Amino acid sequence: MMFAPHLLELHNISKTFGTLTALRDLSFHIGPSEVVGLLGDNGAGKSTTVNLISGIHKPTSGHLSVDGRETLFTCRSDSADAGIETIYQNTALVDSLSITRNIFMGRERTNAFGFLKQAEMRDIAMEVLEKAVHISGIDSPDKLVGDLSGGQKQAVAIARAVFFKRRVLLLDEPTSALSVRETEALLAQVLKLKAEGVSSVLVTHNLYHAYQVCDRFVIMSHGTKVFDVNKADTSISQLTEYVVLT
Amino acid sequence: MTDVAVPKSRTKKQSLLKHIMTMPAGAILLVFAALQIACIAGALAFPDDFRYLSPQNLTILMKAIPVLGCLALGAGILMIAGEFDLSIGSVYTLTAVLMASLVDGGLSAFIAAPLGILLGVMIGLLNGTITLRFGLPSFIVTLGGLLFWRGAVLLYNGAIQVRFDPEPAFSSLFAGTLFGINAAFIWIILFVVSFYLLLHRHKFGNHVFATGGNPAAATAIGINTYRVKLIAFAIAGGMAAVAGIIATARVGSVQPGQGAGLELQAIAACVIGGLSLRGGRGSIIGIFLGVMLIHTITDVLLLLRAPGFYLDMFIATLIVIAAAFNHLIERRGAV
Numbered sequence: 001m002m003f004a005p006h007l008l009e010l011h012n013i014s015k016t017f018g019t020l021t022a023l024r025d026l027s028f029h030i031g032p033s034e035v036v037g038l039l040g041d042n043g044a045g046k047s048t049t050v051n052l053i054s055g056i057h058k059p060t061s062g063h064l065s066v067d068g069r070e071t072l073f074t075c076r077s078d079s080a081d082a083g084i085e086t087i088y089q090n091t092a093l094v095d096s097l098s099i100t101r102n103i104f105m106g107r108e109r110t111n112a113f114g115f116l117k118q119a120e121m122r123d124i125a126m127e128v129l130e131k132a133v134h135i136s137g138i139d140s141p142d143k144l145v146g147d148l149s150g151g152q153k154q155a156v157a158i159a160r161a162v163f164f165k166r167r168v169l170l171l172d173e174p175t176s177a178l179s180v181r182e183t184e185a186l187l188a189q190v191l192k193l194k195a196e197g198v199s200s201v202l203v204t205h206n207l208y209h210a211y212q213v214c215d216r217f218v219i220m221s222h223g224t225k226v227f228d229v230n231k232a233d234t235s236i237s238q239l240t241e242y243v244v245l246t
Numbered sequence: 247m248t249d250v251a252v253p254k255s256r257t258k259k260q261s262l263l264k265h266i267m268t269m270p271a272g273a274i275l276l277v278f279a280a281l282q283i284a285c286i287a288g289a290l291a292f293p294d295d296f297r298y299l300s301p302q303n304l305t306i307l308m309k310a311i312p313v314l315g316c317l318a319l320g321a322g323i324l325m326i327a328g329e330f331d332l333s334i335g336s337v338y339t340l341t342a343v344l345m346a347s348l349v350d351g352g353l354s355a356f357i358a359a360p361l362g363i364l365l366g367v368m369i370g371l372l373n374g375t376i377t378l379r380f381g382l383p384s385f386i387v388t389l390g391g392l393l394f395w396r397g398a399v400l401l402y403n404g405a406i407q408v409r410f411d412p413e414p415a416f417s418s419l420f421a422g423t424l425f426g427i428n429a430a431f432i433w434i435i436l437f438v439v440s441f442y443l444l445l446h447r448h449k450f451g452n453h454v455f456a457t458g459g460n461p462a463a464a465t466a467i468g469i470n471t472y473r474v475k476l477i478a479f480a481i482a483g484g485m486a487a488v489a490g491i492i493a494t495a496r497v498g499s500v501q502p503g504q505g506a507g508l509e510l511q512a513i514a515a516c517v518i519g520g521l522s523l524r525g526g527r528g529s530i531i532g533i534f535l536g537v538m539l540i541h542t543i544t545d546v547l548l549l550l551r552a553p554g555f556y557l558d559m560f561i562a563t564l565i566v567i568a569a570a571f572n573h574l575i576e577r578r579g580a581v
Binding site for chain 2: 092094105110116
């Protein structure tokens with residue numbers, strides 16, 4: 001484990017937008033089968049970090065490495081190719097399309113002429129929903145995403161990530177729009193995926209949700225990392241202190 | 247949140263009716279079917295006064311539907327992608343004038359017609375490029391297009407009618423009959439089937455719905471929404487030209503003002519057919535039913551010898567009712 005390369009690592013990343021320094025010399029890593037809580041108050045630079053890892057922003061200086069190899073994400077598909085899937089607060093789904101079509105959006109199964117293999121996609125969607133993601137109330141992959149609740153939508157987004165064999169899920173404020181029950185289901189899902197070898201990054205300012213599932217916490221403040229600690233070595237009150245006081 | 251399905255049942259009692267209503271274009275299908283039944287019943291009851299089923303009337307219907315149909319299919323795919331094209335009526339006239347005058351100058355119609363379609367596609371691409379490159383509302387850009395190309399028709403050819411006298415093979419291809427069915431009507435059926443396959447069965451269609459339904463999500467997932475919209479603009483322009491060819495082949499001449507208002511009728515057909523003005527929702531069958539409904543109502547009013555303004559008032563009412571209905575369904579999250 002000590003010598004195994006990290007799944008994803010950020011090296012001395014800085015990011016400026018004009019005169020604003022959003023990130024300053026930020027370094028942290030994500031290991032295999034690890035759930036990391038990326039914490040910090042509003043404006044700490046969490047969203048910029050998410051956008052950077054998902055390839056939307058390019059760092060002003062510093063670099064990323066995947067499996068120990070130095071790399072640079074210049075667009076979203078670079079990040080996806082590295083096995084990273086970002087699940088946004090307002091999940092990237094189209095309400096007017098079915099679950100199946102959302103899962104395969106942009107990555108449709110087609111024949112040589114580009115026509116959709118609808119039955120095949122539907123069967124896969126059904127299987128993924130049944131086996132990989134358990135969220136109550138989704139009984140058919142033909143359901144429109146617009147008819148689903150916030151938690152169910154996130155489940156579909158996660159199902160999409162699982163099916164496309166992502167290794168790191170980046171969950172940006174995943175619980176902010178969820179009911180209590182849905183939150184529990186989502187956190188259980190994160191742990192289940194971890195057991196299957198999928199790492200997650202929970203980006204949140206809800207320390208209690210993070211504390212429930214994370215193995216390690218990275219606390220950010222004013223665009224840089226101020227604390228990086230394993231769960232065993234800390235307590236929720238210490239985490240709170242760091243988030244509030246730094 | 248989890249029991250969103252419950253409020254659905256409040257407005258509808260029969261489950262089959264409910265099922266049809268929640269289908270894409272289900273409501274318009276019901277309206278269309280009801281109207282057809284009423285018309286056929288009326289025609290059977292009063293065969294002499296209400297000649298709905300007479301061969302002449304059916305031929306008129308079959309000839310009228312394809313022109314608006316082509317315009318609406320193009321406008322519809324663009325609307326689902328989240329943009330408008332108000333210039334299609336002017337493009338329809340311009341491309342028809344170009345084709346007719348080229349044929350008048352001695353060019354084969356089989357070359358002039360594709361040139362007309364090419365011009366339509368180019369104008370569509372121009373509309374799209376201006377709209378997308380500068381981030382402008384397509385409504386404004388294509389309103390400019392409407393006026394500009396309307397003026398261009400007069401600049402190019404003056405306010406005079408152009409005769410269209412193609413070789414007989416061309417005429418029979420677009421205005422002849424096959425097994426008693428009007429050729430133009432066969433064309434529109436072919437177009438409806440092709441557009442259905444493109445929009446509902448092809449990868450591109452999925453990207454059109456995604457682009458119109460949630461542009462941010464479509465971009466995030468890696469769909470090139472710029473390209474999708476640009477292609478949709480090109481299709482709208484190209485189909486406007488096709489409509490021009492079909493209309494010109496039928497009439498044998500082009501009037502410089504003939505396309506005025508057609509863009510609004512095409513958008514009306516789309517709205518009646520269940521397309522959302524905000525994009526992302528709709529179906530090809532809905533668009534086609536919208537077109538057929540407009541023409542059936544037009545036809546019925548003509549048969550009843552109602553004055554023309556009734557027609558406008560009728561269509562206007564229909565558009566508003568359809569839009570309100572669609573909005574209701576959208577808010578509920580069905581369809």
